[in-house]
Amino acid sequence: MRSEHAVSDTLLAVLRRAPLDNVVLLKFLLASPEAATVHQIVRGDDAATMLLLDHRFSDFDRETYPAASASALIASNSPELTRDLLAFVPREQTLVFKLANEADRLMVAEEFPLERRTAFLSYTATIMVPLDAGANIETTTAEAPFELLAAQGHSAAWLGPLIENGRAFISVLRDGPRPLSACFAFQIDGPVWEVGGVYTLPEERGKGLAYRVVHTALAELTRRGHVARYQVAEENTASIRLAETLGMRRYLTLTHYLSAPDLP
Numbered sequence: 001m002r003s004e005h006a007v008s009d010t011l012l013a014v015l016r017r018a019p020l021d022n023v024v025l026l027k028f029l030l031a032s033p034e035a036a037t038v039h040q041i042v043r044g045d046d047a048a049t050m051l052l053l054d055h056r057f058s059d060f061d062r063e064t065y066p067a068a069s070a071s072a073l074i075a076s077n078s079p080e081l082t083r084d085l086l087a088f089v090p091r092e093q094t095l096v097f098k099l100a101n102e103a104d105r106l107m108v109a110e111e112f113p114l115e116r117r118t119a120f121l122s123y124t125a126t127i128m129v130p131l132d133a134g135a136n137i138e139t140t141t142a143e144a145p146f147e148l149l150a151a152q153g154h155s156a157a158w159l160g161p162l163i164e165n166g167r168a169f170i171s172v173l174r175d176g177p178r179p180l181s182a183c184f185a186f187q188i189d190g191p192v193w194e195v196g197g198v199y200t201l202p203e204e205r206g207k208g209l210a211y212r213v214v215h216t217a218l219a220e221l222t223r224r225g226h227v228a229r230y231q232v233a234e235e236n237t238a239s240i241r242l243a244e245t246l247g248m249r250r251y252l253t254l255t256h257y258l259s260a261p262d263l264p
Contacts, residue, residue: 007033014047019192022075026189039088041081048081050074071096082107094260113263119255123230123248130219133212135173145179149197171217181209185217194229
């Protein structure tokens with residue numbers, strides 16, 4: 001058995017055995033390694049990894065779970081190793097567990113009270129054939145429609161450098177110079193890229209524009225030989241319908257559970 005407590009090449013190599021399944025942990029560890037403590041236990045071919053994310057570094061978690069101090073994200077193919085990881089979870093604190101399967105939930109529930117709050121669904125796409133969607137791929141920031149993407153909380157300060165470094169692009173549909181609908185794709189790790197930030201002007205909705213910009217982004221990822229990931233909240237029925245209309249396959253459900261000492 002081997003246990004790792006810091007981000008290392010060895011730890012990342014274990015996660016990269018199944019990059020889509022471990023995409024959430026890889027995303028956080030590579031983007032903000034200073035924001036988390038990570039524990040990994042490996043026993044033969046089995047592995048369990050837990051990321052303890054300090055909510056001071058996560059706007060979403062701080063706003064969504066104001067009473068919680070941290071989140072515990074677990075990726076494991078062994079319930080027994082999941083149980084061993086729980087020794088590293090702080091006690092007598094309000095936490096959020098983010099779990100990908102029922103076996104892990106059962107292990108955690110043995111030691112921590114859990115209250116289900118929400119879930120996020122991850123989709124991926126196989127080969128996406130380009131179509132004449134009228135959307136363009138933009139790889140510079142010169143005319144990037146940051147005003148549309150900001151409506152979904154994505155700032156130019158964050159996305160701009162990724163575009164300039166070749167780690168992101170924008171798919172946008174315009175009426176002349178005026179952007180009507182847009183999304184972007186950015187690199188998480190290696191060939192895994194995430195499509196996000198889908199936004200259409202309110203007066204242009206209901207015309208299939210989001211389908212066209214996301215389809216164009218997926219086709220561009222196919223052309224580049226990348227693997228697509230698309231995440232939606234379980235209550236976002238419009239985005240779920242879009243993913244299914246595009247023929248994407250749901251492969252992961254990450255469920256959030258609040259755990260507080262005063263829960264029954």
